[in-house]
Amino acid sequence: MVLDTDADxxxxxxxxxxxxxxDWVRGQISQEFRExxxxxxxxxxxxxxxxxxxxxxxxxxxxxxxxxxxxxxxxGSAILRDYHVINRDTSxxxxxxxxxxxxxxxx
Numbered sequence: 001m002v003l004d005t006d007a008d009x010x011x012x013x014x015x016x017x018x019x020x021x022x023d024w025v026r027g028q029i030s031q032e033f034r035e036x037x038x039x040x041x042x043x044x045x046x047x048x049x050x051x052x053x054x055x056x057x058x059x060x061x062x063x064x065x066x067x068x069x070x071x072x073x074x075x076g077s078a079i080l081r082d083y084h085v086i087n088r089d090t091s092x093x094x095x096x097x098x099x100x101x102x103x104x105x106x107x
Contacts, residue, residue, distance in 0.1 A: 001032045003063060006092035007050065010062050022066060029063075031071045033100075037071065041078035042103040048097040049087045056084025063096045 009021040044067065046106070048059025060082035067075045078100075 001098045001100070003028050003096040003098065004071060005059065005063070005094040005096055007033055007048075007055065007059055010094070011055065011058055015021065025063065026070050029066060033067075036074060036100075036102070039074060040103045041075050041100050043101040044078050044080045045076060045083060045099040045101075046081065047083045047085045047099075049085045049092045049097070051086065051088050051090065051093065053084045053086055057082045059094065059096055060084065063098065067098070077081050091098040 003025055005025055006021055009017050010025065013020055044064065045063050046060040046067075047061070048056035050056040050059060064075075064080045064082060067080070085097070087095075
């Protein structure tokens with residue numbers, strides 16, 4: 001799954017703009033994972049695109065937090081990892097790629 005975010009706003013200080021951006025990302029997450037609401041994720045690898053690795057990791061961490069908030073039953077017991085994609089193309093900054101590996105059986 002690929003999410004489109006405004007990195008400056010999502011990583012910025014708390015406030016109305018950040019809340020709107022978080023809601024935008026939650027909407028994308030909800031649309032993508034609604035059909036998996038009865039599944040359980042085992043491993044989630046999240047990659048934030050940025051020219052700077054630390055910022056990419058922060059983007060991934062923000063998205064992982066929103067995944068947990070939006071679908072706690074799906075992602076609550078999963079292993080979530082924050083990674084980055086170093087991308088010098090500034091038009092790609094803020095794109096977040098999420099790879100989810102679901103469990104075949106729920107323990």
